[in-house]
Amino acid sequence: MVGGAAGIGHVHRRGALMDDLATMVCGCFSSNWDRNLVRANEWHITDESRVYKDYKEMAEKEGARADKIDFVCIVTPNDSHYEIAKAFLEQDIHIVCDKPLTYTLEQGEELARIAKERNLLFAVTYTYTGYAMIRQIRELVDRGELGELLYINAEYPQDWLLVGLFSDKSEQAMWRLDPAKSGPSLCTADIGTHLEGLIKMTTGLDPVRVLAKFDTYPRDLPLETNTTILAEYPGGLTATLWASQFAIGRECDIAIRIYGSKGSVEWEQQSAGVLKFTKLNQPTQILSAAREYLYPEARRLSRLPSGHPEGVFEAFGNIYRSFCEHLIARKTGTTPESFTYPTVEDGVVGMKFIKACVESNANNNQWVAL
């Protein structure tokens, strides 16, 4: 792992180790050497020679080992993803990288190109795509249970930034408000992108054109804290995406609703283990995780019998699990079980999406083609 002394690193670690498909053997957890060591110790890195000063050293030395790592997790701020990922790709090490993929679209495209050339796996951890019921939606869509897709309504309201600014003054809130670190977008890049990612994972579709309207509160912040996006997808599918960091009373309430000509689905993270599925003129059905009646692709993503709530850690775990299964199948030459996880190509679409939204907003909220 590169990064992880603070922030979301511990979630990645738990996700990666959860199913005992991977172990953590080395890392560079902080640019502060003391913090780096403390973390390495906490996380049981027993071989101190594999705690590295910086990512360059880590990529080089690991790349040179006979027993080099299979993959690296990159959990640093966005602006450093590009150079770190590139260094490891060049050592033929597979990648799991936090979202959004990079700081600029061009960086993302270059990473995708390198990964493709070198035939390396590259996952981008759009957290919420890992839930079992998201996979169930994908199967429903692919098998035609929803018919022709007509409309998508996706949202991700939070209030943490407002709470953070007024109550906490938390460090984490702060770095995100700096355009030099976050890039030209805050809310769209930070959480709006999850909505685009969720639509991609559930439908397989990329947006054709978008129109975005950014709002900011407190009014004098340099970046948007609320974003509204209209998007057109192929085949006359319209989507509205709303993400907010000032929606008082809301907490990571990511949700997606997809309406088709034959049926619809509705899912929200706060009831992550259930999925509402309605066929035309029939009662709404409440599908529940781990139940026999689910498609096997979704059912296998639960670790406990139905009724036992699983949460964000397990969603992360499912992304890592699918990635590891893919990697193991690759290494062993076996046919893997079905897996799906967001790839570097998905990450590139995400970058295009963010860029187009920024452009639309800057251009008086006009439509922008992708």
Next chain:
Amino acid sequence: MVGGAAGIGHVHRRGALMDDLATMVCGCFSSNWDRNLVRANEWHITDESRVYKDYKEMAEKEGARADKIDFVCIVTPNDSHYEIAKAFLEQDIHIVCDKPLTYTLEQGEELARIAKERNLLFAVTYTYTGYAMIRQIRELVDRGELGELLYINAEYPQDWLLVGLFSDKSEQAMWRLDPAKSGPSLCTADIGTHLEGLIKMTTGLDPVRVLAKFDTYPRDLPLETNTTILAEYPGGLTATLWASQFAIGRECDIAIRIYGSKGSVEWEQQSAGVLKFTKLNQPTQILSAAREYLYPEARRLSRLPSGHPEGVFEAFGNIYRSFCEHLIARKTGTTPESFTYPTVEDGVVGMKFIKACVESNANNNQWVAL
């Protein structure tokens, strides 16, 4: 009442009579004389001379009576509202009219002008504005409990048109699909307008500019069956409005969420008697109808102790009740209790809104100023 032999007339009647502030003494319920008589009999119109052949006769004859009616309810299809309302206004009879107000904006503006000149009351029955908790929201907004208003998300998904077309072939679905009757918009005019009306009732604000995207399914229908609207309100308030008639599994699920700098509210018709209210950094509160802690303006709109569900009939009743209280206060020269109901001016804004949405959609989904 004019109209009412079919459709929503019976809801108006029950709303009007609910609180014993009005009685129904005459009417013209159908252009079919037999139906007209049947209805008059069912509804206990004992004086047969006050069952009228058409609205013209009714306006003239009632206008000439010493004991003429105080007000008339107009519940006919949209395209006839204008001429009927005008006929009664000219007899100095107050009006309660179903929404949307008229077929064209100009008609609505003329009605508003006449009502103003003659100093007549004119209510437009945006059904959902009658709920007690909607009034509670207005009080919270007016008293500054939400702070500066930042964002509104309103929606009204239904599936009845799709269900109707495929299963019922119901007559009611059919007349709405005819542009000659419905005007140039179906979903926006029929239910999208309720969202604009709800925003008006809860905030007092009119939209400054809108952008609309219409979708249609079945694809070959002449009018839209799904509408997405971005709207800008004064003071940097953004709103998204979504209404649908093809959202499988959804049933009149009108909902509004308003986020301010100090607090937020969330309300949905399917839990009409409760209101979620959250102050920054505090637990969400579930306010419940009829409870002592509500503002008196909202509390008085319940007819039963808290916990007894009231529904659409009572929401209608509250509009009629406020209208009648206003009328009684006018007639008796007393100071009325607080009342709020949507007026002809609100109806005119609604017409402007529909017109601008139609224009935006026709013009490749560009912004249109109101």
Next chain:
Amino acid sequence: MVGGAAGIGHVHRRGALMDDLATMVCGCFSSNWDRNLVRANEWHITDESRVYKDYKEMAEKEGARADKIDFVCIVTPNDSHYEIAKAFLEQDIHIVCDKPLTYTLEQGEELARIAKERNLLFAVTYTYTGYAMIRQIRELVDRGELGELLYINAEYPQDWLLVGLFSDKSEQAMWRLDPAKSGPSLCTADIGTHLEGLIKMTTGLDPVRVLAKFDTYPRDLPLETNTTILAEYPGGLTATLWASQFAIGRECDIAIRIYGSKGSVEWEQQSAGVLKFTKLNQPTQILSAAREYLYPEARRLSRLPSGHPEGVFEAFGNIYRSFCEHLIARKTGTTPESFTYPTVEDGVVGMKFIKACVESNANNNQWVAL
């Protein structure tokens, strides 16, 4: 109507008139003559000679008229139901009476006997039995969709008495605390009986033995304000019933859940228009009122298209509607549509139930056979 100047009378009136199957032509609304007249005027009793001083006069004079009333609604406190109902039965006038039926079991049994002898209809208004979805449950049970019935969990928590005592000192709370008016039970007779009534309406079954535990808060009240009842029904069906008047935060939250060997149903008043129905090993289905897929017996009890909330008034209306349909069929010699409403026999079972609970509680919470 006898009674109705205060309290629940207006709900009965609206329920009775809702579907235009009945009109209110006479009454004795209060023992206070002025109040009586005020009410009669408010309720449009135009013939003042049919506003009566007391129930005796009303029974006699109406009984002597050629155009006497078809039925009378009795909405006075429990202790007077018996003598009033008896007076009208003896004039061959049908009865609708508020619950619980009488003050003592013997009174109830006598009323049932008289009604049977004279072949008169007698409805007891267990409010919540009127909801469309309660009828849907009955059909599911009767058609075997739930299989063998195994377990019922019914509850009715409120907090109004506690709120009333500490905040309101409301008159209504007060008369119920007087054993001379309420009888030997408060919570069990007032709201616990609704649970028994709901089980009867949904399953058709009467309890075989019960065990009750009464709790009281404030501790020094003479009657119980919380009741817990274990009940055994025929065929090895166990039920738990809990009703409370001190459950802070709860408001008329009556709910019933029935588990069978093949399926289960769950219903709660706060979402009165939907019913959860689950078949073994299948997703839970959310049935919604007025939808085509409902049994016709339930579907016809909605007055609006699906998605339009109906509430307590409409539940009352359904009891009156079924009663009136029965009466009209009787008078016209026609075959009525399916109707179901709680009868005087159901009311007698309710009285037995209350009596057995009081006995069980007094006898150190031992089992009592019915």
Next chain:
Amino acid sequence: MVGGAAGIGHVHRRGALMDDLATMVCGCFSSNWDRNLVRANEWHITDESRVYKDYKEMAEKEGARADKIDFVCIVTPNDSHYEIAKAFLEQDIHIVCDKPLTYTLEQGEELARIAKERNLLFAVTYTYTGYAMIRQIRELVDRGELGELLYINAEYPQDWLLVGLFSDKSEQAMWRLDPAKSGPSLCTADIGTHLEGLIKMTTGLDPVRVLAKFDTYPRDLPLETNTTILAEYPGGLTATLWASQFAIGRECDIAIRIYGSKGSVEWEQQSAGVLKFTKLNQPTQILSAAREYLYPEARRLSRLPSGHPEGVFEAFGNIYRSFCEHLIARKTGTTPESFTYPTVEDGVVGMKFIKACVESNANNNQWVAL
């Protein structure tokens, strides 16, 4: 760990390791040596000499080591808990044991006695007591926010046994149906005991007397699959507990509602991260995990910012975390942060509770004092 090759072992392991307060260094995972080795390998037990043939060998050999384990997790079927726990206690090794504590009450009392004599820590993993919001309830109770406790309603409906029997014929369902393994109770001992444990954890109270009614379906099973328990607690507090394994459509839906004279709380596992809290005559508040306004004792039990769902794994983790903090404080002589977890004494109360329920049921559902 002793046991764990099948069943719930992996949940214990993840719970134990989650916060990096413990590592797993040895185990005896199965009586089948091959399975034992496979599991040891999967779980990264690198020192093969610490994979033991049976618990006796493990207790003896570990007890003899200078670097012996601090504590052992016992996750075998109930009937073996006693002898295993005893063996480790006698080596002065602390214990974490799955519930219910033992097969007989006497066994449990002996374990409690030994643990006390040797001053050893002994946790019993009543899973659901680990949720952050359960700890919040305890603080609300202890700080008097609910006033005098009046009534508790706790339930745990599942359908897995019925689903299992008819669809799965799963092995796990099967061993529980054998009285020789499960003891004289199935549903009460397996899940009813969780309700008693939850009441203990939230109020600190032990039941004074109980009355139980067992139901069984399929009718010919030797043990109950549904249990209803009335319980009296000190100070006039009544509780009803219902647990079921045949409640179709329900899945581990454990819930507790506590009503006091000043306020109430309601919690259910399917929304584990929120708690409903209502003060007399005030709106219900929805408290959310990890929020600043929580008591610090509850707030610290979340691992992620508010809005990120945590589930059963994290609830387990909180029990282990509290246990480990206690153990570390003991070893380092420091003052620990606040911790609460169910102890062997709680486990003994649980055994008394089960025994009394069995006795009550066998004795025609009469009251039994504890």
